[in-house]
Amino acid sequence: MTSTINWRHLLLWAVFLGGLALMPQFVTRGTLRTFIFANYLAIFAMSWDVLSGRTGYVSFGHPFLIGIGAYTSAILSYRFHVPVGWSIPIAVATTMIGGTLFFLPALRIRGSYFALVTLAFMELMYQLVQVIRPDLTGGTRGISGVQTLLRGAVNNYYLSLGLMGVIAILLWSMMRTRLGTALSAIGMNEEAVEGSGLNTTKLKLFAFMVGAAVAGIGGAFYVHYLGSIAPRALFDVNFLFTIIVAALLGGASTIIGPMLGAFFLTFLLEYLRPLLPGAERYFIYGLIALLLYMYEPRGLYELFHRGRARIFGGRA
Amino acid sequence: MTFILELEHVVKRFGGLVATNDMTFAVYKGESLGLIGPNGAGKTTIFSLIMGEHKVDSGSIRLHGEELTGLPTHKRIRRGIARTYQVPRPFADMDVLANIEVGLMPDSLIEMLVSPFDHAEGRAIARSVGLAEADLHRDPAELSMGDLRKLELARTLATRPEVMLLDEVFAGLTSGEIAQISGLLKEKRQDGLTYVIVSHDLRSLEPLIDRAIAMTQGTFVCAGSYQEVMNDKAVRMAYLGH
Ligand SMILES: Nc1ncnc2c1ncn2[C@@H]1O[C@H](COP(=O)(O)OP(=O)(O)OP(=O)(O)O)[C@@H](O)[C@H]1O
Ligand SMILES: [Mg+2]
Secondary structure (H helix, E strand, C coil): CCCCCCCCHEEEEEEEEHHHHHHHHHHHHHHHHHHHHHHHHHHHHHHHHHHHCHHHHHHHHHHHHHHHHHHHHHHHHHHHHCCHHHHHHHHHHHHHHHHHHHHHHHCCCCCCHHHHHHHHHHHHHHHHHHCCHHHHHHHHHHHCCCCCCCCCCCHHHHHHHHHHHHHHHHHHHHHCCHHHHHHHHHHHHHHHHHHHCCCCHCCCCCCCCHHHHHHHHHHHHHHHHHHCCCCCHCCHHHHHHHHHHHHHHCCCCCCCCHHHHHHHHHHHHHHHHCCCCHHHHHHHHHHHHHHHHHHHHHHHHEEEEEEHHHHHHCCC | CCCEEEEEEEEECCCCEEEEEEEEEEEECCCCCEEEEECCHHHHHHHHHHHHHCCEEECCCCCCCCCCCCCCCCHHCCCCCCEEECCCCCCCCCCCCHHHCCCCCCCCHHHHCCCCCCEEEEEEHHHHHHCHHHCCCCCCCCCHHHHHHHHHHHHHCCCCCCCCEECCCCCCCCHHHHHHHHHHHHHHHCCEEEEEECCCCHHHHHCEEEEEEEECCCCCEEEEEEEHHHHHHHHHHHHCCC
């Protein structure tokens, strides 16, 4: 954990983002749509990583937060005709309030208990959305015809890429500060952080707020891209695991890791689609994730690093 | 002579087990106090109670005459007391210097975001406990037990404690390392540090302490100079069985 800027690192980032920026020149509209999903998945995975990857409080209920963001903005704009310039910020703020709810169990419990409670949050939300005020939420069928922000795959691609890029840069800058170090330290040994004179409750709350804000931004923009929202697809265990596996597969506790993981998974699922149309695809990616995890628990990011070191020399 | 740390009628039960049974003692400012007792006597528990990692069932713990019970651990540390752990558990994925720097952080989110890392201070503390410059960018997993104990001391010293609770700082060390850490503790005392030290290594403990307190089964046995305590009949019973 050095705090001097690593220029080779920056160069890699520039190549990565530059390559993504040129993407619409080379691929079909259909592939571009896949990329748009990958960008949003990357946002969700980064959000999960801030909240869980760093602090070690593993959330199994991330769609709960994403859902608050998406539903709030969709309801405000579709039912109450609130302009998206307002509905999105309100949605983000509401998601942060949801993040506080998430935080309450973290005051008392850790590990698998915390994971289970957050899973219950997601399930509860799934049930409630369908029965409470279906006139607002659209019940089981959800809402369609939500206002979209931009037209066309190219525009939406750039929007999602821009969002992902800005979020990545902000999170990266935050993680380089003493605060970022302290958050990572909580995941390694919470007692010792408290024993260093730091209020771990405050630190965890901050991590949860940032994670929730990112989930809210992602959820709100995503719903205004899709133009529709349905509880079945959102509060879904497959969706949840896609987020978690993306973060872990790419390399938790890094910024680029969850992004790499999101792209890898999205395209893996996409290319498996013609071969395995059903849910078996998830089995295959689970297997790949497991193999990679056994072989290199630090994820794709570390493999990538080692590959680079083998070719160019330098740090392995 | 004034007391810096006072315990009065402190009781702690774990289920049916009375781990701390009505303990009362005080530590003078600038003193080095040895806390001795056989395995399971309740020494570590007392440290956890003083730091607020366990809640007392009853009794009072005061630092500078002010009540600590009810304060969370991080606030107690800001009042000038800190402990080391019997089993060092450093931040595994951070290098040695970063580990120490966690102890140097201000407890304010804004300040943590905007103030730079204090590498110079981190290095100085590392040097003061005898960690080599070459070790600063190692992972804790690569360190020897002796260096792990030094790292534990360094991270704790970084919080600038006036009173330090040292739990088995000699366990698993070579005689050379013991001498080094003893030397360090003597130095820190000259700088005004007060400490309570727990060790099974009585020979290393003896030259370091002004006074000793013996306990067994959560209960106070006796207090006095090292010789007085070791000659005490009850202490000999608890330790040697005769
Ligand atoms: N968290 C806990 N829950 C239940 N019992 C505990 C807990 N911590 C300690 N104990 C029990 O309290 C008693 C005192 O333990 P403690 O660790 O304080 O002893 P110690 O004097 O430090 O021993 P050692 O010399 O082996 O380190 C022991 O019987 C131990 O099993
Ligand atoms: Mg002990």
